[in-house]
Amino acid sequence: MKLHLNNAFDNRIDLPENILNKAMTKRFKKGDILFNKGDQSKNLTYINRGIVGLVNLAPNGHESLLRVFGEKFFLGYRSFLVGENYHASAIALSDGELLIFPYTGAEEVQAHLPELFLHLTRMIARDLRIAEERFNDITGKRxxxxxxxxxxxxxxxxxxxxxxxxxxxxxxxxxxxxxxxxxxxxxxxxxxxxxxxxxxxxxxxxxxxxxxxxxxxxx
The missing domain is CATH 1.10.10.10 (Winged helix-like DNA-binding domain superfamily/Winged helix DNA-binding domain)
Structure with missing residues (x-):
């Protein structure tokens, strides 16, 4: 299996058909809550189409935006790989479609799709590198x-x-x-x-x- 990665943006990935066929399709509408902060991360989820916002929802209803994800991104994959609850909520900013892979943990992904597992670990390594480089930058992003x-x-x-x-x-x-x-x-x-x-x-x-x-x- 060969994964086609976007050269400029490490965490965007074009999945080949043999991987896509293993996933269940789930469509969503603009405004849908895909998961809430504190929910258990049960599946590996890929944004096939659409735009998703990752937000913190305060008790007073105020929304604090963390990041916006477009198509070809894995959503909440770090929580999934380490077996933790989601640290933020995901809100659909447009209509779209998720691909839900039938694996309940990192071990199953490694066993069934080792090259995909390797890509996910590289994504985490990249995120850690960027976090370290931003340590002295209170704004986090450009x-x-x-x-x-x-x-x-x-x-x-x-x-x-x-x-x-x-x-x-x-x-x-x-x-x-x-x-x-x-x-x-x-x-x-x-x-x-x-x-x-x-x-x-x-x-x-x-x-x-x-x-x-x-x-x-x-x-």
């Missing part, structure tokens, strides 16, 4: 990446609301002028369109890939 993921999250969750630059900045911990510069940069790159306060996202998957590219360039 500001452009944070703004992109915040834009996707807010526009998908509240599509009719016209978010101000200040509100976007408050949500992701960026200054208003930084948000303005980032939006100008994204518009010049052809990824968004601005009409007053209204911001139109042309292609969410391309935005996510651009965001991942910003992260790669920073390390």
């Amino acid at each position: 500001v452009v990446s944070r703004i992109i993921e915040t834009l996707i999250f807010l526009k998908q969750r509240h599509p009719k609301y016209q978010w101000t630059r200040r509100e976007i900045g408050e949500f992701c911990g960026a200054k208003t002028e930084t948000v303005t510069r980032a939006l100008t940069k994204l518009e010049k790159a052809g990824l968004i369109e601005k009409q007053g306060r209204e911001i139109h996202l042309k292609d969410i998957q391309e935005l996510l890939e651009y965001s991942e590219g910003q992260e790669v360039l920073s390390h």
Whole structure:
């Protein structure tokens, strides 16, 4: 079995048919809760189509965005591999489709799909490396990446609301002028369109890939 990895973004992976055929398909609708913080991680889950936000939900209902995932990403795989409960909640930001693999732990994946297991361990190693390199960076992500993921999250969750630059900045911990510069940069790159306060996202998957590219360039 040969896995086709995206060269630029280590954690995106094109799964071959012989692996895809082992999974059960589960469709989801925008707004669905795919799992809640504290739920037991029972299966290995792959985003075949759609956009998913990983968030912390405070008791007062406030949402804190951790990350946005597009297609071809494994969702919650670290919790699955170590047998821990999910540390955050996953909310569907669009309609889409999950592939659920019928394995209940790392040992079963290693036994049935050893090359996939190797890829998952490499993903963890990459995540650890990035975490170590970011240790002295309290913001965690490059500001452009944070703004992109915040834009996707807010526009998908509240599509009719016209978010101000200040509100976007408050949500992701960026200054208003930084948000303005980032939006100008994204518009010049052809990824968004601005009409007053209204911001139109042309292609969410391309935005996510651009965001991942910003992260790669920073390390």
